[in-house]
Amino acid sequence: xxxxxxxxxAAMIFSVIxxxxxxxxxxxxxxxxxIGEAKWIYVVIAAGALVTIIIISSILSWLRxxxxxxxxxxxxxxxxxxxxxxxxxKHRIQSIDLSQNIIHRIFGLTKVQIETxxxxxxxxxxxxxxxxxxxxxxxxxxxxxxxxKDIEVDTNEHPEDEKKHPSxxxxxxxLIIAGSTSGSFGVILGLIxxxxxxxxxxxxxxxxxxxxxxxxxxxxxxxxLLAIVALIILWLLGILVxxxxxxxxxxxxxxxxxxxxxxxxxxxxxxxxxxxxxxxGVVETxxxxxxxxxxxxxDIASGEMGSDSEMHTVLFPLxxxxxxxxxxxxxxxxYEYNIDQWISLPKRALPYYLFRLAILPxxxxxxxxxxxxxWAYIPxxxxxxxxxxxYFQYKTIGYEIKGEHLFIxxxxxxxxxxxxxxxxxxxxxxxxHFIQKKQNLASLDTAILNKFLGRHFIVRDLExxxxxxxxDWYSYQKNRSNI
Numbered sequence: 001x002x003x004x005x006x007x008x009x010a011a012m013i014f015s016v017i018x019x020x021x022x023x024x025x026x027x028x029x030x031x032x033x034x035i036g037e038a039k040w041i042y043v044v045i046a047a048g049a050l051v052t053i054i055i056i057s058s059i060l061s062w063l064r065x066x067x068x069x070x071x072x073x074x075x076x077x078x079x080x081x082x083x084x085x086x087x088x089x090k091h092r093i094q095s096i097d098l099s100q101n102i103i104h105r106i107f108g109l110t111k112v113q114i115e116t117x118x119x120x121x122x123x124x125x126x127x128x129x130x131x132x133x134x135x136x137x138x139x140x141x142x143x144x145x146x147x148x149k150d151i152e153v154d155t156n157e158h159p160e161d162e163k164k165h166p167s168x169x170x171x172x173x174x175l176i177i178a179g180s181t182s183g184s185f186g187v188i189l190g191l192i193x194x195x196x197x198x199x200x201x202x203x204x205x206x207x208x209x210x211x212x213x214x215x216x217x218x219x220x221x222x223x224x225l226l227a228i229v230a231l232i233i234l235w236l237l238g239i240l241v242x243x244x245x246x247x248x249x250x251x252x253x254x255x256x257x258x259x260x261x262x263x264x265x266x267x268x269x270x271x272x273x274x275x276x277x278x279x280x281g282v283v284e285t286x287x288x289x290x291x292x293x294x295x296x297x298x299d300i301a302s303g304e305m306g307s308d309s310e311m312h313t314v315l316f317p318l319x320x321x322x323x324x325x326x327x328x329x330x331x332x333x334x335y336e337y338n339i340d341q342w343i344s345l346p347k348r349a350l351p352y353y354l355f356r357l358a359i360l361p362x363x364x365x366x367x368x369x370x371x372x373x374x375w376a377y378i379p380x381x382x383x384x385x386x387x388x389x390x391y392f393q394y395k396t397i398g399y400e401i402k403g404e405h406l407f408i409x410x411x412x413x414x415x416x417x418x419x420x421x422x423x424x425x426x427x428x429x430x431x432x433h434f435i436q437k438k439q440n441l442a443s444l445d446t447a448i449l450n451k452f453l454g455r456h457f458i459v460r461d462l463e464x465x466x467x468x469x470x471x472d473w474y475s476y477q478k479n480r481s482n483i
Contacts (some may be wrong), residue, residue, distance in 0.1 A: 179242030349461035
């Protein structure tokens with residue numbers, strides 16, 4: 001048993017930064033109103049008082065926060081006015097992740113995130129700033145019941161034995177390709193658009209009107225050139241975001257978990273317990289498909305209610321589709337990727353897919369034809385694109401059963417192949433409306449995890465006998481496992 005310890009004093013910096021960020025977003029409307037009325041003195045006084053309160057609160061919180069590492073548990077005490085005491089047993093801990101942002105790396109620190117098996121995130125704990133050696137000691141003691149010797153610890157080492165473990169590392173070239181084809185520039189464009197919509201309310205009207213008048217006064221060629229330059233910049237930013245997020249991405253397989261390190265500015269080390277993996281997915285975006293590329297991810301049973309942060313964890317950002325089978329065989333042999341008897345949808349299912357996607361734009365096209373004839377071509381183009389997407393969905397969707405694995409393939413714009421073990425299926429439902437019944441069709445609805453954090457895999461308009469076959473496989477395996 002160790003004596004109670006405090007976090008590194010740099011934890012006060014993180015507390016101050018977090019509190020200021022939270023306060024800025026909540027007080028921004030008041031600040032804008034005060035600036036508009038030219039009451040700068042009140043803004044300065046209020047900001048000074050707020051910062052002073054935050055600093056004092058952060059110092060007191062740091063002084064009153066202690067943790068104590070015992071043989072099979074960790075005790076945490078915190079609270080300035082109301083003292084809270086938590087004891088977390090190592091048998092309840094699902095994962096312990098280490099991460100370093102820029103400030104952590106400057107001071108040689110790390111953040112230790114402890115996640116338990118429960119659904120209440122209040123049980124989890126975070127040591128926001130401890131030394132790297134201390135963080136590794138907490139990790140090793142609670143995960144492996146090992147206390148490392150007093151030597152310098154390599155942050156990339158794993159506390160298991162020194163035997164060779166399967167590992168994969170992504171190259172910078174692959175990361176550039178991933179960033180170039182990820183479409184993340186669209187997200188960046190949306191964030192920039194949101195930022196401009198907020199800035200508009202702050203910029204004085206005369207400057208805003210002057211800028212808009214200048215834009216509209218330019219020739220169409222100049223505007224097209226500016227748009228192309230803006231798209232190129234956004235595309236480059238998308239590559240940069242991918243490089244920062246997944247730089248030096250390395251995944252290693254150990255006996256009971258996968259260990260992932262990644263990040264350029266913020267270095268993260270995370271563990272994925274194998275027993276928490278609910279499904280494996282191979283997703284191919286509309287850009288990746290003709291290039292023969294894919295991304296591998298896993299669905300994980302998250303311990304935090306309503307959190308999506310661990311429901312979709314990337315195992316490898318970019319890989320050739322032809323290498324997926326070898327990747328899983330090497331790093332996750334519990335899940336095989338060997339599809340050779342794929343069951344596709346029957347031909348009579350195609351009208352259902354066309355109807356679902358094309359009926360609305362078709363109605364709009366008809367309305368435009370009689371009311372706004374000159375613009376009717378716009379919804380007509382949308383209708384044609386919807387029909388094409390419906391056809392590709394029909395050609396893509398299907399399933400296969402192989403041993404204890406169920407393979408399901410779906411498509412929105414991207415093609416997503418999911419591999420689920422039988423014991424991970426929480427529920428299976430057969431759906432059939434009266435038209436489907438007459439045509440011997442039915443839809444399959446499967447679910448993993450639980451009803452609060454569940455993910456559904458739905459295959460619509462299968463042959464009824466195929467849905468019955470999957471249901472029998474599920475029921476038979478379930479009954480057999482209970483014997």
